[in-house]
Amino acid sequence: MANLDQDLEKYASELYTKGDLSAGLKLAGEITGVIALGGFALTVLTSWMPAIGITLAAGTVVRIMTQLGLAYSRLSTKERKEVRAVVRWIKGGFSLGSSLAAD
Numbered sequence: 001m002a003n004l005d006q007d008l009e010k011y012a013s014e015l016y017t018k019g020d021l022s023a024g025l026k027l028a029g030e031i032t033g034v035i036a037l038g039g040f041a042l043t044v045l046t047s048w049m050p051a052i053g054i055t056l057a058a059g060t061v062v063r064i065m066t067q068l069g070l071a072y073s074r075l076s077t078k079e080r081k082e083v084r085a086v087v088r089w090i091k092g093g094f095s096l097g098s099s100l101a102a103d
Helices: 004-010 018-032 036-046 058-072 077-090
Strands: none
Touching: 004 058, 004 077, 018 058, 018 077, 058 077
């Protein structure tokens, strides 16, 4: 069974595309029901800059991470990669644009 934390370590040098991140944000929003993630996705897709002015409370971030971790093992391989992209982005593991692979 896949574990999100273990896979984040296993795929530490993994590159993500803009598509991975946007699809992951949509998927994370569906899994967690957090509408604010849709705002992040819209900002990423339209301006490709960090979501200025859109903030998530610390408790919301913890809830998102917990729910993503619980759902992770039931996802397809492609969806797992997309979730890893979102988790790395939320944790500040890469900056938008500079570390993403070209689509």
